[in-house]
Amino acid sequence: MKKIICAAILIIGFLSNSKAQIKKKDIVAKTPTNQLAKGKILYAKHCVVCHQADGGGVMGLNPPLIKTDYVLGDQKRLINIILKGLDKEIEIDGETYANPMPGLSHLSDQEVADVLSYIRNNFGNKASIISPAQVKVIRASKTK
Ligand code: HEC
Known part of the structure; x- marks a missing residue:
C-alpha cells in the first residue's frame, strides 16, 4: 500500500x-528576447538606412545611437522622436546634427516598443525595455 x-x-x-x-x-x-528579435527586424526595415547597421550613424548627417542620452535617457522623449520625428540642432559626441528625422507614427504601439527596446539593448547600450502601453499613453497625450 x-x-x-x-x-x-x-x-x-x-x-x-x-x-x-x-x-x-x-x-x-x-519575454523581451522575443521583443528584441522583432525589434531587430523593424530596425532593419525602418532605421538602418540612416542610422546604419552598427548604430554608428553617418557623421554630420544622421547621429549615432550608441550610448546617447536620447537612447538611454528619458523614455517619453525617445518615444516621441519615433512618433513625431526630430527637427532641431543636436550635438552628439562633439558632432552637430541638424538634418530632420521624419516621424514614424504609422508604426504600431507594439512596433515602436519593440524597435526602441532593441536599440536600448544593442550597439553596446543597456537600458530598460519599453512597453506598448507606454507608447500608447504618449501617443494619446498632446505634450511633447
Ligand atoms: C531618414 C533618416 C532617418 C530614419 C529613417 C530614422 N532616423 Fe533617427 N534620426 C535621423 C536624424 C537626421 C536625426 C537627428 C535629428 C535632429 O537633429 O533633429 C535622428 C535622431 C534620432 C535619435 C536621437 C538622437 C540620437 O542619435 O540618439 C534617435 C534615438 C533616433 N533617431 C532613432 C531612430 C530609430 C529607432 C529609427 C527607426 C525606427 C530612426 N531613428 C529612423 C535620421 C533618421
Whole structure:
C-alpha cells in the first residue's frame, strides 16, 4: 500500500512538474528576447538606412545611437522622436546634427516598443525595455 502511495506521489509530482515546464515555455515566448528579435527586424526595415547597421550613424548627417542620452535617457522623449520625428540642432559626441528625422507614427504601439527596446539593448547600450502601453499613453497625450 505504501508503495502505491509513493508511486502516486511520484507520478503527481512528475505531472505537475511537466505542467510547470510548459508554463515556463509560454512565459519565455513573451519575454523581451522575443521583443528584441522583432525589434531587430523593424530596425532593419525602418532605421538602418540612416542610422546604419552598427548604430554608428553617418557623421554630420544622421547621429549615432550608441550610448546617447536620447537612447538611454528619458523614455517619453525617445518615444516621441519615433512618433513625431526630430527637427532641431543636436550635438552628439562633439558632432552637430541638424538634418530632420521624419516621424514614424504609422508604426504600431507594439512596433515602436519593440524597435526602441532593441536599440536600448544593442550597439553596446543597456537600458530598460519599453512597453506598448507606454507608447500608447504618449501617443494619446498632446505634450511633447
Ligand atoms: C531618414 C533618416 C532617418 C530614419 C529613417 C530614422 N532616423 Fe533617427 N534620426 C535621423 C536624424 C537626421 C536625426 C537627428 C535629428 C535632429 O537633429 O533633429 C535622428 C535622431 C534620432 C535619435 C536621437 C538622437 C540620437 O542619435 O540618439 C534617435 C534615438 C533616433 N533617431 C532613432 C531612430 C530609430 C529607432 C529609427 C527607426 C525606427 C530612426 N531613428 C529612423 C535620421 C533618421
